[in-house]
Amino acid sequence: MTQSFAATAQNDSNSIPATDLVTVSRAVADLRRGEIVLVQGHLDGAVHSVAVIAAEPLSQAGFERLCDITHNTESPAIILPRVRARSLGGACEQDSFVAFVSKRQSEIDAARLGEIANPLLDLDQLPAGDWRAVSMAETAAIRLAKLARLLPAVVTVPVGADQLENLARAQNLLVLQSESINGYEDASAASLREVSQARVPLEDAENATVIAFRPEDGGQEHLAIVIDAPAKDQPVLIRLHSECFTGDLIGSLRCDCGPQLRGAISEIAKSGQGGIILYLRQEGRGIGLVNKLRAYALQDRGFDTLDANEELGFDADERVYRPAAEMLRQLGFGSVRLLTNNPEKLKGLEGWGVKVAERVPHKFPSNGHNAFYLQTKKDRAGHLF
Ligand SMILES: Nc1nc2c(ncn2[C@@H]2O[C@H](COP(=O)(O)OP(=O)(O)OP(=O)(O)O)[C@@H](O)[C@H]2O)c(=O)[nH]1
Numbered sequence: 001m002t003q004s005f006a007a008t009a010q011n012d013s014n015s016i017p018a019t020d021l022v023t024v025s026r027a028v029a030d031l032r033r034g035e036i037v038l039v040q041g042h043l044d045g046a047v048h049s050v051a052v053i054a055a056e057p058l059s060q061a062g063f064e065r066l067c068d069i070t071h072n073t074e075s076p077a078i079i080l081p082r083v084r085a086r087s088l089g090g091a092c093e094q095d096s097f098v099a100f101v102s103k104r105q106s107e108i109d110a111a112r113l114g115e116i117a118n119p120l121l122d123l124d125q126l127p128a129g130d131w132r133a134v135s136m137a138e139t140a141a142i143r144l145a146k147l148a149r150l151l152p153a154v155v156t157v158p159v160g161a162d163q164l165e166n167l168a169r170a171q172n173l174l175v176l177q178s179e180s181i182n183g184y185e186d187a188s189a190a191s192l193r194e195v196s197q198a199r200v201p202l203e204d205a206e207n208a209t210v211i212a213f214r215p216e217d218g219g220q221e222h223l224a225i226v227i228d229a230p231a232k233d234q235p236v237l238i239r240l241h242s243e244c245f246t247g248d249l250i251g252s253l254r255c256d257c258g259p260q261l262r263g264a265i266s267e268i269a270k271s272g273q274g275g276i277i278l279y280l281r282q283e284g285r286g287i288g289l290v291n292k293l294r295a296y297a298l299q300d301r302g303f304d305t306l307d308a309n310e311e312l313g314f315d316a317d318e319r320v321y322r323p324a325a326e327m328l329r330q331l332g333f334g335s336v337r338l339l340t341n342n343p344e345k346l347k348g349l350e351g352w353g354v355k356v357a358e359r360v361p362h363k364f365p366s367n368g369h370n371a372f373y374l375q376t377k378k379d380r381a382g383h384l385f
């Protein structure tokens with residue numbers, strides 16, 4: 001029998017307007033294509049604007065265009081994670097990101113900047129230059145690079161307030177406010193709406209329905225896998241599962257995601273009460289697959305799973321839990337029993353108004369390859385094994 005789950009959309013107040021949500025989403029695509037975007041930041045009444053290009057897909061043509069369009073004489077800055085700056089022998093700033101400006105522009109080109117930005121490369125020497133703190137607009141530009149799942153490193157040139165509108169029009173560039181970038185993840189999660197659902201019998205749970213939720217900006221869909229018909233008036237057994245291409249699909253032994261996903265499906269089916277897997281598109285704890293592969297390469301050089309993220313310029317865990325809370329709310333569930341070992345998931349859901357009635361441990365034995373990974377989660381991320 002086909003079951004239907006009615007998702008109720010409500011007019012949540014988004015922290016940024018829908019038009020800004022779409023602009024950020026378009027800017028993410030621009031950065032990934034190596035295009036320039038303009039970012040404006042406000043601090044204590046002052047405005048600071050920059051033209052930005054991502055350091056990761058940086059072409060020489062893109063870099064030259066960035067240097068030319070503003071017609072100003074200031075050298076471009078490369079914004080780097082503090083850890084990368086330190087390994088290059090510079091910057092004692094306390095902020096998480098710092099700016100490097102070369103003294104002689106002739107010593108800098110796209111290839112050189114790409115090397116400076118790449119934490120997997122050991123560099124002997126930097127060109128002569130100065131380190132400085134980053135502006136609010138530059139911090140927001142780094143956030144945008146993270147949303148684009150690129151390396152968190154960007155190249156910027158300052159843009160005068162009087163120049164911004166003309167430049168945007170003449171060069172067909174997007175203008176973004178730092179508040180819109182910083183509010184994007186929340187607003188995108190609040191805008192999730194059900195777009196389709198179908199019955200999908202699973203090997204370990206024949207009575208399952210997959211429901212897809214899409215954000216208004218057209219970003220990636222999150223999925224709810226509803227097994228059997230859980231009651232809405234009592235805590236529902238759920239798992240928040242973060243996407244893991246390597247573990248979920250090709251049986252990677254570096255992590256425990258595959259067994260956790262299949263284990264959650266069968267545990268929910270066996271419970272006889274039904275339940276939900278929320279499959280969240282937060283590959284690599286929110287850094288994306290490409291960066292996760294970089295993190296794995298660093299782990300092969302001796303970093304643990306948390307330090308590898310930080311070496312790349314990310315937080316140890318970049319995940320957000322509003323999408324999960326939003327899907328639960330729209331499906332009509334307010335209270336859960338959560339299959340997890342991760343205390344951050346409990347806090348994350350509760351922070352968005354979901355009552356966590358119980359944590360249900362979700363531990364699987366080590367396969368030999370992932371023993372250090374599991375031990376690190378226990379010792380350093382407070383996982384409850
Ligand atoms: N950045 C990074 N991500 C990883 C690594 N290993 C696994 N992941 C990702 O980590 C996430 C694992 O998610 P979960 O199993 O849901 O979360 P958890 O924090 O282990 O918590 P529980 O399993 O619920 O106890 C997936 O998105 C994986 O892709 C790694 O070494 N680096």
Ligand SMILES: [Zn+2]
Binds near residue numbers: 246247248255258
């Ligand atoms: Zn995994």
